[in-house]
Amino acid sequence: MLSVFWGKQKYVTIKPREPSSGPVADGLWTRCPSCSSLLYTKELTKNLSVCDRCSHHFRMSAWDRVLHLLDADSFQEIDQDLEGGNPLGFSGYEQKLAKSREKTGLTEACLTGEGRLSGHQLVFGAIDFGFIGGTMGTVVGEKVCRAFEYALTKRLPVVMVSAGGGGARMHEGILSLMQMAKTSQAVERHSQAGLLYICVLTDPTMGGIYASFASLADIILAEPQALIGFAGPRVVEETIRQKLPSGFQRAEFALNNGMVDAIIERKELRKVLARLLLYHDRGGRQLC
Amino acid sequence: MLSVFWGKQKYVTIKPREPSSGPVADGLWTRCPSCSSLLYTKELTKNLSVCDRCSHHFRMSAWDRVLHLLDADSFQEIDQDLEGGNPLGFSGYEQKLAKSREKTGLTEACLTGEGRLSGHQLVFGAIDFGFIGGTMGTVVGEKVCRAFEYALTKRLPVVMVSAGGGGARMHEGILSLMQMAKTSQAVERHSQAGLLYICVLTDPTMGGIYASFASLADIILAEPQALIGFAGPRVVEETIRQKLPSGFQRAEFALNNGMVDAIIERKELRKVLARLLLYHDRGGRQLC
Amino acid sequence: MLNGVFEWEKPLIELEKKIEELRRFTKEEGIDFSAEIATLESRAENLRHDIYSRLTPWQKVMIARHPRRPTCLDYIELIFDDFFELHGDRTIRDDPAMVGGIALLEGRPVTVIGPQKGKDTKDNIARNFGLPHPEGYRKALRLMRQAEKFRRPIISLIDVVGAYPGIEAEQRGQGVVIAENIRQMSFLKVPIICVVTGEGGSGGALAIGVGDRILMLENAWYSVCSPEMCAQILWKDTKKAEEAAESLCLTAQDLLAWKVIDEIIPEPPGGAHRNHETVAMTLKEALLRHLQELEAQGADELVAKRIDRYRQIGVVW
């Protein structure tokens, strides 16, 4: 029944550019916002964008996540041509989209595809913070949805790396909000088939992304110090009119509050994911 | 499969005595433990054992619950001949049982049967605090279980009035504990058939009774000021070595903490139960 | 807004006052002003139509927030024959910002849930201005699951600017509970009718807003977040809320065009707060009509159609 939607799309179609890579900083040197060390950008990139002095985890682009986590040359992007417009006619939105496309080389804030992680076939998705703060508009919602539907059809596990700053994308109004329902339902249909979904919460995972598909994983991992929550810290501070406790909405806070299964350092992430995929490979084979 | 157990019982069989009635006090006058008023016992009984000065709800015997809540002459007791022994050979237990039987006219702490409430056919059960503190041993567990199984067979709703001070009955050790599993399972089998179960938490509902069938009702009502909890207040006080906040583990505390659907004064209880039964009668008829 | 009167309706209010005065004169002094009254009444009629048919999005937001606008419990009182409120999330707290229970709609049992704003300052503080904590959403979910067990339809009355953004709410997983509600509500095997009666803001509204029919009152608003928050996030200036309201396409008319909602429930001229009974009866009629349609469907069909409804949003525009 759902397959009728696969062909039915009025998106403008463009080709994605060559993948960009490297951490947020462009220069030769990058200053660590946590310990203020001046880091040689090339070294930082080699170190998975983690400060080797204080272990601060810099944000990573969606393509860098693919390069870091998936087996070399195993990733096949899906739905790369999906591109949205400006449904509400929100002033300035088209320019914003154009700038983000140029900056990131992505058509939208979400990158999805099929690949392998330590030999385990899976569907992989990553949100790119560089694209309008990694917010979820209709195309991101649609791509997340299709990734889970693709995984359901091929009976594959899903690993998502989420980093959506503002959560839902304001510029698409109610249509953005509805993506929370759409993606949550896609996750649940995948889950009802007994398939595994692991989500890695990276800095930042907030609002509409946190309150939908990112929270509904079987296993939820988080990177150290990642900001995780529903309401933004500034909104909370203005509402309660008092200073926020230190560490508020950080991954460690979420772990203590029971919202996260484990905090994993980036350099361990690939190994941990491989272990978890292995556990579920065997279980699936033996009993299904 | 479960019917094999119905005939298989090695309980000693005795006939129950005539129902006793009246509030806990026996004399002509009863002092209210809450406002210290001296109340004429006959008047107190007529007032459903509620103090007319301060509204303190006295404990009620299981038979008085039947007289109060069910339509006149509609109650047919079931399993009244079930009686337990002293499986662990716990010293002094037989005498305790004998004394409780004499005092309450019941064979055990639980009274169950079929009856009508404002015309609604149902299975009704009540725990009698006067019988070893209304604790749950194997016979209480068995009777609760059979009540739910009886209701399942006849597709009837269940209303339970729980008042088990110590929760599980020490004197039957592990066998008492296992009644928590047995009764919880009986409740769930009844529930899976789409049938209604309402529990009225009366003073006191603690320990093993609270942590099993009493907590698993679709709708949980409580009498004002009833003590409701898992660990006894003295145990909590000794563990944390500080004074308990006033109102701790009272019905109002449970309501604020989200554990109870509503607190209902005794004089309203029959009417409220009738309304709730009505809601579910109609739903059942229209849609099942 | 002064004494519940908006700036833009002042000419009308003054006209109405004048008509009232002339009527009193006619009665008390015996002078006949009927011709003048007729003229003024026709002018008022035109003005009323003029004002209320051309409300800006921001004006609608204002009307949706009117302190005398009917609350969830008002609608429950006016629409249903009987209501028994059920409390608690069975986990941590009973949240007074969310109410729910079993009600009779023309004699048939339904489960009703909804955020509850206060009637006055004291009530508002007790009800946290109608901003639910995670336990409020958890209570709503518990009652919806109960409804599913007993095959009762669910009616969700939505009037919430957003889920409460506080420290404890974040600690107790506001995001997780919203996701969980959305997920479970999507697959409940009973008819669900959601009505945006006032404000519909963000995940805090959607957490009780996944259904088979989404109705919306004429002057309600529903969007990804409140205009204030949108202005704050995009332009770092809450004073640009009016501009944000324009940009967000948050009116019932907009949402009907997007097929995000199914029907607009008309309000009396001037807004629902002018006449609680009229809007409640209009809503009741709509509820009965949609319920009848939904109950003709099997549970599996219901769920499949519900999922498809959301699956479509954003695919075609």
Add this chain to the structure above:
Amino acid sequence: MLNGVFEWEKPLIELEKKIEELRRFTKEEGIDFSAEIATLESRAENLRHDIYSRLTPWQKVMIARHPRRPTCLDYIELIFDDFFELHGDRTIRDDPAMVGGIALLEGRPVTVIGPQKGKDTKDNIARNFGLPHPEGYRKALRLMRQAEKFRRPIISLIDVVGAYPGIEAEQRGQGVVIAENIRQMSFLKVPIICVVTGEGGSGGALAIGVGDRILMLENAWYSVCSPEMCAQILWKDTKKAEEAAESLCLTAQDLLAWKVIDEIIPEPPGGAHRNHETVAMTLKEALLRHLQELEAQGADELVAKRIDRYRQIGVVW
């Protein structure tokens, strides 16, 4: 008890020390004591058998509480090839008094849960002396439901004197969460093996103790409550705990006779704390054996038999 040595084993410990000394003499001084050593060893053997085959219930309670007795994480470390701990109840807190996660048992994935006592004072404070709050039980339930989704067997390692009796624990519904765990565990469609490894006290143990096989270590105890609490409730005197231990029939041998448990896992002489590896390997063998039997059954058969098992308790004795 002094330095982890019980009063009643002192004669044996002294004898063992003497043998050790004679051995050293033989080695260091070259004097041959082999005949004396043989005599003493045979005497020690007899004494050991004498003491440990006739332990009183209270002595077993003491052994079950030995500070060096293996904890849940010790067993996990010794029995499984790999273990990934999962945290949190997704509601309010991660309870360090309850651990759980996915482990490999001879290469096959299982879900393991269990209360965790501390290894020293600091650890004990962090882990609340292994007394779980409601969120601990909720975490365990979450992991068990996850196991059900992925058809993983569940292994519950029970060592808990009871659910924590504190103000917040009561506020957050200790009773409700225990009932909910019992109810849901009863109907999970995967094999569940419960092992009482140390203490099994009250609803706090049963909340993770409903299963298809209930195993129990030789010196573990399991009852409706701790001997101390029984003495307190019945005789208002915790000093009568030893008497209560006698009355409660709480040993593995008693429970096997009642058919409440299925098998006793033997401990090395002197108790599990004397040799973690041995007891862990014995337990591992039993787990594998029972798992093989259970996995031959279909999910529905499994649940039906599980329910019948509890249905029988107390019907016939």
